[in-house]
Amino acid sequence: MSTVIPTEAEIIQRARDLIPLLRERADACEKNRMVSKETIQAFQEAGFFKILQPKRWGGYQMHPNVLNQVLMELARGCPSSAWNVMVLGVHPFEVGLLPPQVGDELWSADNSVLVSSSYAPFGTVNKVDGGYVLNGEWLTSSGCDHAAGGAFVGGRVRENDEVVFRSFWVQRQDFDIVDDWHVVGLAGTGSKKLIIKEVFVPEYRSHAIGAYDEESHGGVENLYKMPFFYVFYAAVSSVIIGMARGMVDLYIEHMVPRQNINQAVGAAVNDPFIKSRLGEAYSKILGASSRVLHNTEEAWSYASRGELVPLDVRIRHFASNQFTGGECFDAAHMIFKKTSTRGIWMDSPIQRQMRDILVGANHITQNQDNIGDLLGGHLLGNPLPQPNPFGAKPAAAAH
Structure with missing residues (x-):
């Protein structure tokens, strides 16, 4: 079945129309320390998580500013709820950077499945034959309770005499969630801890998250x-x-x-x-x-x-x-x-x-x-720090 893609104006208006409802629910969201399933469902129905999702898997594949404008509206009503849309809504973009096998595995049965994240390299990563083994605790995974598709976690790993900052897609059955999110603000984001123990992640489920060159971005839409x-x-x-x-x-x-x-x-x-x-x-x-x-x-x-x-x-x-x-x-x-x-x-x-x-x-x-x-x-003309935070093999600078 083909996907009906709304116009930019339509999907931004959907966000604007939800502001009163989000304001009503904001207090309960904070007290429950997570966004409700009903609110996440409303976001699903509005199509917010499909904005950056590849069309190949039923997404809208829209201009990134569509998501930005949606977020600017939703956060007027409930910052924590908007934060969940931001985190859970940007990961379909990341799937678009990975081999198609990842998207097939994630969305073959249900293309509305969500993925959370924790990019700070809290845990340890070891390179092994065919992939990586992850261990440790990854903090602040916003919206993880709603992410049946697992999580992207970050880690540093030594490869070819250099340390590479990588992102790894870990399936939901491969980690536990610990409810430790007791904070002064954005309490409703449900940004809980992930525990990962001796989990093998195949090579194709990972990418150098800061890479930006023809090798990492050349063959994609x-x-x-x-x-x-x-x-x-x-x-x-x-x-x-x-x-x-x-x-x-x-x-x-x-x-x-x-x-x-x-x-x-x-x-x-x-x-x-x-x-x-x-x-x-x-x-x-x-x-x-x-x-x-x-x-x-x-x-x-x-x-x-x-x-x-x-x-x-x-x-x-x-x-x-x-x-x-x-x-x-x-x-x-x-x-x-x-x-x-x-x-x-x-x-x-x-x-x-x-x-x-x-x-x-x-x-x-x-x-x-x-x-x-x-x-x-x-x-002022100073050289960039190394490793270059903007991609190891940058495109030519504009003049």
């Missing part, structure tokens, strides 16, 4: 010529932008009926500081949103022609997107302070949204300190 780390990092930034947009929504709802204690001012909407903080915060969020969407569109202009994205472009995009978390946190905190005492009650969605942004901005993909040094050094 145009969407999958986008660098994986770029697509993933931009998706994280998009969720955080959505969280900050949600903070603006809540702030406006909070301030419109509010009366200021200063009788000379009267209604809060007449307070110049309440207005100016909102205007500045909104501008910061809009700037971050425009940058992420623009960067992805520029990278797509190469990939959609079947070309690899040049090194210089990749560096600018990868680095500049990592400032999103800090900018959105600053914007959200700026208006949170103007809610005064009303914003701190535990039954106020404003404080939950603020805590979620705090945790989202702490994600490794938002490491503006280290990446600022790398980007500034590149602009």
Whole structure:
């Protein structure tokens, strides 16, 4: 049966239409420390997990900015739920980078099966004949309770006298889940620990996750010529932008009926500081949103022609997107302070949204300190660190 692919406008509108429902469920999501099965089912029915899935297995294979815009909408309603869509929705893209045998094994019976991940190399990996043996604990696997298709986990392994950072697809029956997710924000993501003991992963279920060259991306369809780390990092930034947009929504709802204690001012909407903080915060969020969407569109202009994205472009995009978390946190905190005492009650969605942004901005993909040094050094003509984080065999730089 052929797949009916919605338009970009249709699928983004589906996300927008779910915002009220997600806001209703956000408190329960946080208290249960995971997204409900009903919410995940709603996302399945909306097609969000198919956006980057190859058409070969029933996916939509759409522009990466479709996922980014969907995430920007969903996170306005419930950051944790949107975070699950981001993580579980980006892995179909990764399957598109692997040999077709992986997609056949994963989706032959059910092409809606989801995969979670834990890329930080917490465990150990040993190269053996025909593949790898994995052992250890992998933390923070968001949405793992909904991922019947297993997980991608990251690990460093020595190959040919160099250390390679690889991703491994581990099937669900090959790991245990430990519920250790007790955190200050994004508690509803269900980002639990995976335990893997002496699991063999065949060579074809793994790839060098940072590789970006003709060997790793040359023989795939145009969407999958986008660098994986770029697509993933931009998706994280998009969720955080959505969280900050949600903070603006809540702030406006909070301030419109509010009366200021200063009788000379009267209604809060007449307070110049309440207005100016909102205007500045909104501008910061809009700037971050425009940058992420623009960067992805520029990278797509190469990939959609079947070309690899040049090194210089990749560096600018990868680095500049990592400032999103800090900018959105600053914007959200700026208006949170103007809610005064009303914003701190535990039954106020404003404080939950603020805590979620705090945790989202702490994600490794938002490491503006280290990446600022790398980007500034590149602009000043400094050589890239080795190993090159942008691919061992980069495409020629743009001039």
